Amino acid sequence: MAFGSLRHLEKINLSDNNIILSNDHKHRRKNSSLISSMQHCVKHRAQTLKSLDLSCNQISGIYIEKILMVKNGINEINFSNNNLNCDDCVAIGRGISSTPGNLQKINLRHNEIKSIGVAAISCGIKERTLKSIEYLDLSYNPLGSPGAVAL
8 A cells, every 4th residue: 555655644445445354365465465554554654544444345353453453543443344253353352452542433333243242342442451442333233132231
């Protein structure tokens, strides 16, 4: 990604771009360079970048965790419509708990998140030592009553 010359960039919207970051061995080489580019961009735009939208792609939790763990100023992140499941949520929970940034708003709507996934995300939010999460969108997920209770 060539965002280096965009010094005042505050929002990146890469939604619905067929970005595939999965654990599938077919994509590992591509994943490596893409995630490095994304981490570099997030890190070097730490003071100006406030919002990152990667909705409607195919990004697995382990890569979301890597993005979250880069020191940055992002306060809003959107990973809706990424087919995220419970395993992905465990990684996302780890990322949320250890993100060194100002993350306040997380959009995870329209995924496949169930009660176990909600519990993992909830643990991540509770373990945060920095600013707390103010907005969490889990609409259109098959949470069920146990998922609602886990929050």
